Amino acid sequence: MKLLIKNGRLIxxxxxxxxxxxxxxxxxxxxxxxxxxxxFTDCPVIDAKDWVVCPGLIDLSARLREPGLEYKxxxxxxxxxxxxxxxxxxxxxxDTDPPLDEPGLVEMLKHRTKSLNHIHVYPIGAxxxxxxxxxxxxxxxxxxxxxxxxxxxDEPITNLHILRQAMYYASTFxxxxxLRPQEINLANRGVAHDGEVATRLGLSPIPVCAETIAxxxxxxxxxxxxxxxxxxxxSSAESVAMIRTAKQQKLPITCDVSINxxxxxxxxxxxxxxxxxxxxxxxxxxDRDSLRAGLIDGTIDAIxxxxxxxxxDAKLLPFGESxxxxxxxxxxxxxxxxWADSMNLSLIDGLxxxxxxxxxxxxxxxxHLSLGxxxxxxxxxxxxxxxxxxxxxxxxxxxxxxMGMELPGSVKYxxxxxxxxxxxxx
Amino acid sequence: xNHQLQLNKNGELLHLLTIEGLPASILTLILxxxxxxxxxxxxxxxxxxxxxxKSIFNxxxxxxxxxxxxxxxxxxxxxxxxxxxNIAVSAQSKGEALLDTVNNLSAMHADMFVVRHSQSGAAHxxxxxxxPDIHVINAGDGRHAHPTQALLDMFTIRRYKQDFHNLRxxxxxxxxxxxxxxxQIHALSTLGVPEIRVVAPKTLLPNKVERLGVxxxxxxxxxxxxxxxxxxxxxxxxRMQGANLPSNEEYFKYYGLTPEKLAKxxxxxxxxxxxxxxxxxxxxxxxxxxxxxxxxxxxxxGIAVRMAVMSILAGN
Numbered sequence: 001m002k003l004l005i006k007n008g009r010l011i012x013x014x015x016x017x018x019x020x021x022x023x024x025x026x027x028x029x030x031x032x033x034x035x036x037x038x039x040f041t042d043c044p045v046i047d048a049k050d051w052v053v054c055p056g057l058i059d060l061s062a063r064l065r066e067p068g069l070e071y072k073x074x075x076x077x078x079x080x081x082x083x084x085x086x087x088x089x090x091x092x093x094x095d096t097d098p099p100l101d102e103p104g105l106v107e108m109l110k111h112r113t114k115s116l117n118h119i120h121v122y123p124i125g126a127x128x129x130x131x132x133x134x135x136x137x138x139x140x141x142x143x144x145x146x147x148x149x150x151x152x153x154d155e156p157i158t159n160l161h162i163l164r165q166a167m168y169y170a171s172t173f174x175x176x177x178x179l180r181p182q183e184i185n186l187a188n189r190g191v192a193h194d195g196e197v198a199t200r201l202g203l204s205p206i207p208v209c210a211e212t213i214a215x216x217x218x219x220x221x222x223x224x225x226x227x228x229x230x231x232x233x234x235s236s237a238e239s240v241a242m243i244r245t246a247k248q249q250k251l252p253i254t255c256d257v258s259i260n261x262x263x264x265x266x267x268x269x270x271x272x273x274x275x276x277x278x279x280x281x282x283x284x285x286x287d288r289d290s291l292r293a294g295l296i297d298g299t300i301d302a303i304x305x306x307x308x309x310x311x312x313d314a315k316l317l318p319f320g321e322s323x324x325x326x327x328x329x330x331x332x333x334x335x336x337x338x339w340a341d342s343m344n345l346s347l348i349d350g351l352x353x354x355x356x357x358x359x360x361x362x363x364x365x366x367x368h369l370s371l372g373x374x375x376x377x378x379x380x381x382x383x384x385x386x387x388x389x390x391x392x393x394x395x396x397x398x399x400x401x402x403m404g405m406e407l408p409g410s411v412k413y414x415x416x417x418x419x420x421x422x423x424x425x426x
Numbered sequence: 427x428n429h430q431l432q433l434n435k436n437g438e439l440l441h442l443l444t445i446e447g448l449p450a451s452i453l454t455l456i457l458x459x460x461x462x463x464x465x466x467x468x469x470x471x472x473x474x475x476x477x478x479x480k481s482i483f484n485x486x487x488x489x490x491x492x493x494x495x496x497x498x499x500x501x502x503x504x505x506x507x508x509x510x511x512n513i514a515v516s517a518q519s520k521g522e523a524l525l526d527t528v529n530n531l532s533a534m535h536a537d538m539f540v541v542r543h544s545q546s547g548a549a550h551x552x553x554x555x556x557x558p559d560i561h562v563i564n565a566g567d568g569r570h571a572h573p574t575q576a577l578l579d580m581f582t583i584r585r586y587k588q589d590f591h592n593l594r595x596x597x598x599x600x601x602x603x604x605x606x607x608x609x610q611i612h613a614l615s616t617l618g619v620p621e622i623r624v625v626a627p628k629t630l631l632p633n634k635v636e637r638l639g640v641x642x643x644x645x646x647x648x649x650x651x652x653x654x655x656x657x658x659x660x661x662x663x664x665r666m667q668g669a670n671l672p673s674n675e676e677y678f679k680y681y682g683l684t685p686e687k688l689a690k691x692x693x694x695x696x697x698x699x700x701x702x703x704x705x706x707x708x709x710x711x712x713x714x715x716x717x718x719x720x721x722x723x724x725x726x727x728g729i730a731v732r733m734a735v736m737s738i739l740a741g742n
Contacts, residue, residue: 201546317551
C-alpha cells in the first residue's frame with residue numbers, strides 16, 4: 001500500500017522542516033521526503049497544494065466517556081471527532097465509570113479502540129483505587145496493560161500522605177504522575193473564578209489559591225521525591241510563575257493548558273453561558289495573557305483540547321447546576337493556529353505544542369515526519385475558515401464556548417499508519 | 427444568553443430578570459406606575475381588571491412566604507388568575523428537570539411566570555426557553571438578583587427622600603450571599619445615587635465588590651456617618667456560625683444596627699430591611715420599631731411595585 005502526498009507544505013517541528021516537498025508513504029511508514037522514488041509514479045496521490053502536511057496532532061487530555069458514560073459520548077463518536085480534528089494520538093484520563101484502575105478495564109479499552117479507526121489511544125491510569133484518594137492502584141500492572149502515566153483526573157486527593165506515597169510508588173518505576181492542581185476545600189463547590197463576574201452574577205467562587213496552594217504542594221513533593229510530574233490545565237498567572245520557578249530549579253515538571261483557557265476569560269460567561277462552565281474556571285484577562293505568554297517562553301509545554309463531551313440536558317440547567325466541560329477535539333488545531341497567529345508565531349512553532357512536545361511528554365515515538373516513522377499525518381488548509389455548529393462537530397458533545405464562531409484551519413485528511421481515517425467531504 | 431433578552435427590540439420590558447442593564451427610564455416607569463397603584467391598595471374594593479383572564483404561575487423552587495404572598499396579592503388585585511406551585515416539594519423531588527417543569531406549565535397556557543430558584547441564573551435560563559408570549563419575573567435567583575425587591579426599595583427611598591441625586595446610601599450585612607444587595611446596588615447607581623456604601627466584615631463581601639461601584643467599609647460607625655438611607659440585610663441562619671462569622675453576639679456588637687450606631691447617620695435617615703428580620707442579630711428592636719424605620723411601609727409598597735411590573739409586562 002503506497003501513497004504519495006504531493007505539493008504540500010511539510011511542517012515538522014522536531015526535524016525543523018518547513019518546506020514544500022512531496023512525501024511518500026509505504027507499508028504505513030514515511031519512506032521518502034523530497035525526491036520521489038520511481039515505484040511511486042503510479043500510486044494513489046493526495047494533492048496537498050496550498051495545504052500544510054504536518055505530524056498528526058497529539059492531545060494530552062480527551063475524555064472518551066467509555067466505559068460507563070456512553071450517554072455522553074461513545075468511543076466511535078469521539079474517535080471520529082478526533083480524526084476530523086487531525087488528531088492521531090490521544091491520552092485519556094481515568095475518570096470513566098468505573099475509573100481506569102484495573103488492568104482489565106484498560107485492556108478492554110485498548111481492545112475496543114483498536115477495532116475502530118486506529119487512532120492511538122493512551123490511557124492514563126488511576127493513581128488510586130476508584131479515584132477515592134485512599135489506596136494505591138496496581139500501577140505496574142496497569143502500565144503492562146497499556147497505561148502511559150497515572151493521574152487523579154479531577155478528583156481530589158485530600159490526604160497529602162496518600163499523594164506523597166503515590167508519588168513515591170510511581171517514581172519507583174519512573175512513571176509519570178499527572179495532576180491538575182486543585183485544593184478541594186478552597187474550591188468549596190465553586191463554579192466560577194473568584195472575581196468580578198462571579199461577584200456580579202452571584203456565582204459561587206473558586207479562588208486562584210485553590211490552584212496555587214495545591215500546585216505548591218505538588219512542587220514541594222516533586223522536589224523531595226524527584227518523581228516526574230505533568231501538571232494538567234493550569235488556569236492562572238500565578239501558576240505560570242510558580243511553574244517557571246520550578247523549571248528554573250530543574251525540577252522534572254511539565255505543564256499544559258487547555259484551548260479554552262488560552263482564548264477565553266471569565267468575561268465570556270456573559271449572562272450565565274453554561275458552555276463557559278469549565279474546570280478549572282475561566283479566570284481573568286491577565287491570567288489568560290500570562291497563559292498565552294507562558295506557552296511561548298516554554299513555561300507551559302503543550303496545549304490540550306481538554307475534551308469533555310456533555311449531553312445537552314446537562315448544560316440546559318442554571319449555571320451552578322450545569323456540568324462543567326467543553327468539547328474540544330475538533331477545535332484543538334484551529335484554536336492553536338488562532339493563538340499562534342495572534343502571537344505572531346510561525347506555523348512550525350505553533351504546531352510544536354500539539355505535536356512534538358506532547359509526544360515527548362507521553363514518551364511516545366510520534367509527532368514527527370522522520371524517514372521510517374509511522375505515517376501519522378494531518379493535512380490541513382491553513383487559510384480556510386470553518387464555522388463551529390452542532391452539525392459541523394462530529395463529537396457527541398456539542399458543548400463549546402466557541403459555538404457559532406468562524407475558526408481558522410480546516411483539516412482535509414488525517415492518516416494513521418498510512419491509512420486515511422478522515423477525509424473532508426467537500 | 428444575554429441580559430437584553432429582558433427587553434424587546436423597542437427597548438420595552440419583556441421579562442424582569444435583573445436590574446443590571448435596564449435604563450433609568452424603565453425603572454422610573456415602574457416606580458411611577460406603582461405610584462398610581464398605591465391608591466388601589468388603599469381602596470375598599472382593591473381590584474382593577476387590568477390582567478383579567480391572564481394566568482400567572484408562581485413557581486417557587488425555593489421556599490418563600492412574604493415574596494410569594496405579595497406577588498399573589500398583586501396579581502389578584504389586577505384580577506389575574508394565580509396558581510402557586512411550591513416546586514421545592516413536588517416535581518424537583520421527583521427529579522424532573524427545571525425546563526421540563528417549565529415546558530409542562532407553559533402547555534397549561536400560562537401568561538406569566540414568577541420564578542424563585544436557589545441557583546443564580548435560573549430565571550435567565552427559563553426566560554430564554556419559554557415561548558415568546560410568556561413573561562418571566564425573577565423573584566430571586568440564588569445570589570444573583572431580586573429585582574422587584576430592589577424596585578420596592580427604590581420606591582420607598584423615593585417616597586421618603588424624593589430625589590436620588592443627592593443621597594448617601596449604606597447597605598449593611600451579608601453582601602456576599604445577597605441577591606437583594608446586588609439588585610439594590612444596580613438600581614441605586616442606575617437612578618443616580620452618587621454614593622453607595624457597603625458595610626460588612628470581609629467574610630461577607632464578595633471579591634472585587636468595589637467593581638460594582640460601591641465604597642467598602644468594615645467599620646460600621648464610619649460606614650453610617652452622614653448617610654441618608656440605611657439598608658440592613660438579613661443574616662441567614664446558616665451563615666451565623668462557622669466559617670463566615672463566629673457568633674450572633676459578636677455580629678450584633680459590630681454590625682447590628684443599634685440606636686447608637688444609627689446616630690452616626692443623618693438625623694432624618696431612614697432604616698430599611700427586606701425582611702424577615704432577625705431582631706437582636708442584625709437590628710435592634712428599638713430601631714426596627716422606631717421612628718426612622720420604614721420597614722413596614724416597604725412591605726405595603728411591595729404590592730404596588732409588583733402590580734406595576736406585572737401590568738407593564740402584560741402590556742408589552
